[in-house]
Amino acid sequence: MKVxxxxxxxxxxxxxxxxxxxxxxxxxxxxxFQGGPNAGHSLQFENKKFVLHTIPSGVFRKNTQNIxxxxxxxxxxxxxxxxxxxxxxxxxxxxxxxxxxxxHLILPGHxxxxxxxxxxxxxxxxxxxxxxxxxxxxxxxxxxxxxVGDILTSDFRDRYENLKAKQISFLxxxxxxxxxxxxxxxxxxxxxxxxKFNLIDSEYTINQILDDNKRVLAEGAxxxxxxxxxxxxPFVTSSTTTCAGVCTGLGxxxxxxxxxxxxxxxxCTRVGSGPFPTELNDNNGELLRKLGFEFGATTGxxxxxxxxxxxxxxxxxxxxxxxxxIMMKADVLDSFDKIFVATAYKVDGEIxxxxxxxxxxxxxxxxxxxxxxxxxxxxxxxxxxLPFEFMNYVRFIExxxxxxxxxxxxxxxxxxxxxxxxxxx
Ligand code: GDP
Ligand code: IMO
Ligand code: MG
Numbered sequence: 407m408k409v410x411x412x413x414x415x416x417x418x419x420x421x422x423x424x425x426x427x428x429x430x431x432x433x434x435x436x437x438x439f440q441g442g443p444n445a446g447h448s449l450q451f452e453n454k455k456f457v458l459h460t461i462p463s464g465v466f467r468k469n470t471q472n473i474x475x476x477x478x479x480x481x482x483x484x485x486x487x488x489x490x491x492x493x494x495x496x497x498x499x500x501x502x503x504x505x506x507x508x509x510h511l512i513l514p515g516h517x518x519x520x521x522x523x524x525x526x527x528x529x530x531x532x533x534x535x536x537x538x539x540x541x542x543x544x545x546x547x548x549x550x551x552x553x554v555g556d557i558l559t560s561d562f563r564d565r566y567e568n569l570k571a572k573q574i575s576f577l578x579x580x581x582x583x584x585x586x587x588x589x590x591x592x593x594x595x596x597x598x599x600x601x602k603f604n605l606i607d608s609e610y611t612i613n614q615i616l617d618d619n620k621r622v623l624a625e626g627a628x629x630x631x632x633x634x635x636x637x638x639x640p641f642v643t644s645s646t647t648t649c650a651g652v653c654t655g656l657g658x659x660x661x662x663x664x665x666x667x668x669x670x671x672x673x674c675t676r677v678g679s680g681p682f683p684t685e686l687n688d689n690n691g692e693l694l695r696k697l698g699f700e701f702g703a704t705t706g707x708x709x710x711x712x713x714x715x716x717x718x719x720x721x722x723x724x725x726x727x728x729x730x731x732i733m734m735k736a737d738v739l740d741s742f743d744k745i746f747v748a749t750a751y752k753v754d755g756e757i758x759x760x761x762x763x764x765x766x767x768x769x770x771x772x773x774x775x776x777x778x779x780x781x782x783x784x785x786x787x788x789x790x791x792l793p794f795e796f797m798n799y800v801r802f803i804e805x806x807x808x809x810x811x812x813x814x815x816x817x818x819x820x821x822x823x824x825x826x827x828x829x830x831x
Contacts, residue, residue, distance in 0.1 A: 416722070
């Protein structure tokens with residue numbers, strides 16, 4: 407059997423949490439393959455709302471096993487807080503969540519280095535969530551990191567002190583005040599809590615599940631345009647957010663990748679710094695933010711907003727080999743008279759359909775105008791009831807991208823989802 411993939415095609419916050427929760431009923435296993443508590447995945451059902459950061463979005467489904475893969479970085483403190491919240495609502499997290507021993511730990515020092523580095527960058531800061539993600543992945547690739555499996559070893563404290571000493575030495579280059587001991591007691595308490603979980607060799611577990619003829623759903627975090635290689639570097643996160651990350655972040659061979667579903671909003675948002683060609687700094691932008699409640703699920707920061715960008719979307723579809731699209735939040739556009747979609751860029755007077763290498767160059771989007779549908783879509787449950795103007799928008803995107811839109815989401819709730827035709831490879 408295969409690992410199907412759901413990942414974001416824009417700058418994150420496309421609605422991955424909602425869709426993974428919807429699809430989770432069809433999968434015995436949901437697995438996160440990268441990122442960490444920089445993610446904020448919102449779910450809504452039965453008048454309840456949740457935001458998950460490290461835990462996969464299948465955790466509310468009774469018979470679903472949720473795996474945190476080796477490609478994820480875990481902050482024990484935020485992980486424990488998240489679990490305790492879920493336990494309060496009756497979710498048996500220690501039974502449903504399994505953690506790879508090879509996942510790396512975020513130490514208190516990583517968060518401090520994140521903050522020091524951002525402060526030093528000044529106006530050119532990344533706009534990091536300050537959860538310690540970049541520094542934790544730096545220690546992973548620098549071969550200094552501490553992994554979840556290490557918490558079971560007798561010299562764990564020594565390993566911690568060793569890395570802490572390196573961090574203190576690294577921090578000398580910054581003019582930054584910090585107290586590395588402040589979060590330490592809570593961190594070690596959370597390490598004890600982690601021991602309650604099944605700490606597994608998840609690559610064996612997942613491959614065994616596939617051998618047993620069961621399907622796995624891999625849940626992406628962030629978005630393709632925040633990918634460490636293919637995003638708008640350096641304004642990116644530090645992991646492989648694209649489909650290739652599923653192989654390295656779960657230990658799954660490329661031949662076992664099944665259907666790749668790419669999620670996009672019917673417009674665009676970005677939180678943090680970096681290029682955003684279709685950004686709107688006007689009333690329409692403000693309206694998108696207000697109607698879409700575009701405020702970060704992790705940091706509460708207002709999200710930057712803009713029109714749908716097909717140049718960027720085509721790029722993400724190409725990099726990920728997307729088989730089917732999932733369109734989110736079209737209901738947010740309900741009241742707009744006119745809707746615009748960028749079909750190309752003008753760079754230095756030349757029209758192009760490619761994203762330029764230079765992150766800092768001036769891009770002028772070339773727009774196609776659409777007539778708004780001016781109807782409340784949020785209560786529509788059948789495709790045949792969708793207005794003509796809306797379907798016009800849908801068909802145009804499908805034609806331009808060359809990939810079908812299989813799911814249309816028209817509200818934050820599990821039930822506000824129209825499933826057209828799901829592909830299965
Ligand atoms: P994720 O990080 O990709 O899981 O997305 P977030 O949870 O950070 O952000 C998506 C936001 O949009 C959340 O507040 C969701 O509740 C909300 N949302 C998801 N789908 C829809 C939709 O179709 N319509 C509307 N109006 N809101 C949605
Ligand atoms: P989900 O999974 C949106 C952004 C940050 C910043 C950049 C680097 O909810 O879609 P980091 O903390 O990773 O060093 O920040 O990436 N970012 C996200 N933006 N959604 C996310 O996750 C994000 N995770 C990181 O705002 O610009
Ligand atoms: Mg989010």
